[in-house]
Amino acid sequence: MENMYNLNIERAVLSAIIFDPEIYEEIAAKLNPHDFYLPFHQHVFLAMEELSREEKPIDEEFLKTKLQGMGKFDEVAMLELLSANPISNTAAYLTEIKAKSSKRALATLATEIKKVTIEDDLPAEEVMNLVEKKLYEITQNNTNEDFRESKEITLSMMDEIERLKALGNSKLIGTDTGFKNLNDKTSGFGKGDLVIIAARPAMGK
Structure with a gap:
């Protein structure tokens, strides 16, 4: 953060x-x-x-x-x-504040997209309209011409939307764990997740 x-x-x-x-x-x-x-x-x-x-x-x-x-x-x-x-000289400082503000807005949007796509199960067209509207607001708020970091985040976010659309109504958005209850609780394992399997004593070798 x-x-x-x-x-x-x-x-x-x-x-x-x-x-x-x-x-x-x-x-x-x-x-x-x-x-x-x-x-x-x-x-x-x-x-x-x-x-x-x-x-x-x-x-x-x-x-x-x-x-x-x-x-x-x-x-x-x-x-x-x-x-x-x-x-x-405040110019560089203003640019930094603005860039970080945009990154926070994009991170918030990414969370909102996941919610409306998976939990609210909105149609893909509505999700895309929401994304376009929010992205427009974010880019309008950013006066910095060097918007590479935020642009990369945006492209990654759009790829994620396409992946979620391909899954349809499935709640499994990560790698299948092989256990239905665990899938329901975790939505599947995501990239970079550290997975620790714990068990009580005497549960086998």
Whole structure:
């Protein structure tokens, strides 16, 4: 999961805004609150948005007051944010935050696809329409031209959809274990699974 977020980078960007509020507009044009992984960071960015709209200073005191009014103030998290080293060039950091946000969105979509395909048993056409809609939203949210990692994830996901479609209504999506009850519990063994067979004493050699 660590490759899905970087809290130090998130803190650095938010800290940079607090130390130089003039850069907020430029950053806000590229990031949304949900692009941040940590909920507190999302709340801070949203508070900055509201302060900017109200034409109030984006500084420590006004942020604290705004967050307290939202019921989202966290003193420890705020101190961690303020102690982060502010950065002068945020471009690379913004790209990193955006890329990880897109990867999280794709991972969530992959889980949703599995649910609607296997558990909800939706028709393949509905699943494909859902995927196209969600992928469009994700790519629209990503302003980074270098989208290779997410593209690879997407292609892999589409291959998985085709595999699931080929299985029809079968709940077995991995390798057949040879035992019906075990298949029902595990949906079959997946690639890379570590399988440990345990038994009680005196169950044979």
